[in-house]
Amino acid sequence: MSSPQAPEDGQGGGDSPGDLRSVLVTSVLNLEPLDEDLFRGRHYWIPTTKRLFGGQIVGQALVAAAKSVSEDIQVHSLHCYFVRAGDPKVPVLYQVERTRTGASFSVRSVKAVQHGRPIFICQASFQKTQPSPLQHQFSMPSVPPPEELLDYETLIDQYLRDPNLQEKYRVGLNRIAAQDVPIEIKLVNPSSLSQLQNMEPKQMFWGLCMGRMGGEGDIKMHCCVAAYISDYAFLSTALLPHHCQHKVHFMVSLDHSMWFHAPFRADHWMLYECESPWAGGSRGLVRGQLWRRDGVLAVSTWSRASDWRLSRPRRQESRT
Template identity: 75%
Template sequence: LFGGQIVGQALVAAARAVSHDEQVHSLHCYFVRAGDPKVPVLYEVERTRTGKSFSVRSVKAIQHGKPIFTCQVSFQLSQESPVQHQFTMPAAPPPEELLTQEELIQKFLQDPNLAERYRKHLNKIQAKDVPIEIKPVTPPDMFSREPQEPRQLLWVRARGYIGDTDMKVHCCVAAYISDYAFLGTALLPHRRYRPRFMVSLDHSMWFHAPFRADHWMLYECESPWAGGCRGLVQGRLWRRDGVLAVTCAQEGVIRVDQPPTQSKL
């Protein structure tokens, strides 16, 4: 099961247990067991606290009678404050000038000299039905083993039309989007290693300003640290007008195969 799907569905369940006027401002999740794609997921919501300004809902995702995921979601009634600031959005070319991930893969596949194992890998990616449009700002060479800075910029949006609906719906979709290719940022400096096992341990999000998940947003991802078979990634989703809409953080397990040692003979 895709982690972003579980986070998004858990947020849907939590949102149904608060009033229409309360909007999500943060969520904190743990992935505690592997999910089974063959059986439905049961979401159990506890009304942990309902206050005058803030409400907390606890969500458990259950399969085979055991929790696979736990989450705490906090909601807030709108409040004005003179205390406001944010970082500056990084410079990036507009999405209209960039190729989608699918178009980039198609360019690779047109290369007659592409090795068959790489061709199979790209066709496997192409076959996945991903409900997100992605346009990398500086797409990495998929087959290079050269280390890169643990940073990437992506334009992202949901496929199809969602419209001006309840903001909680857009937050649920953004939860799905936020987990896509996120942990991979931590592997960019270590491209000589082949990942053997990579899975999310936890995921947190903070929602700052209204946005449309079906409009282009710039996803700024960076990894400040990796070690002990774990990697930490942080992300910011920016609206096109420069407003910081969402901040994300995630830690995951990263296990890699050691590269073969070259013979000195």
């Protein structure tokens, strides 16, 4: 294990191209205030399952919670439960309860509501920045930098050009390519077609939000963007060893937790290290670590998926 380095704003470059403001800041995470501690969120990206993206709800809920605390305290943890599927046809209302406001720590409870019923609940804990003589962290994995890796669009195009690609993969890849997601992703070790048959429940990718967040920005807003990014391609880690035996129609999040360790910029490249230590009982557990380019561990995540809709596995032909 190594000690964490001092936080730096510039994480070794990695600026996204152009000066376009991130749509995550200007639209998705720009909540409309309706009353004190009551906000309305809009939708940007709807997955093919026609359910609201979990990362959107987590990110918007954290924005709502952050608006009820002073600027000198920062979020350090977030614990969420998804109660019902989100309806993409109507906006989401976020109700904030100021559970506790202390000298060093404050807690906010947030309820996301649609059609008069909660679809999501969470608690966010905030803390005033305090020096600590006790520090340690694991070491960041050694991986190629994002500049040496293919972007998602190019990688999918390569897969689609392979004449041996099975039709079930071709359909799924075309759906992914058609999605207008405000995140840029670069897989660290993309699998070849032959490797798809035998994959471990582990993956790593570089990610950042599209566009610039502008200036130094509010640290809490970068955490809100990271909350949005944290749920993208995360739960699918639990399915990597099984997708050849089962066709997954959709899966839903049960809960999602995050711990924020060090300042970072969500519009700079960060390495997301994901692994699923267990799956069973129609549930899957995934944990992740989000690293800054300078090797500092910025965020840790845990999440559970359930309610998988699977096709029956293929029957083995009997030997007669």
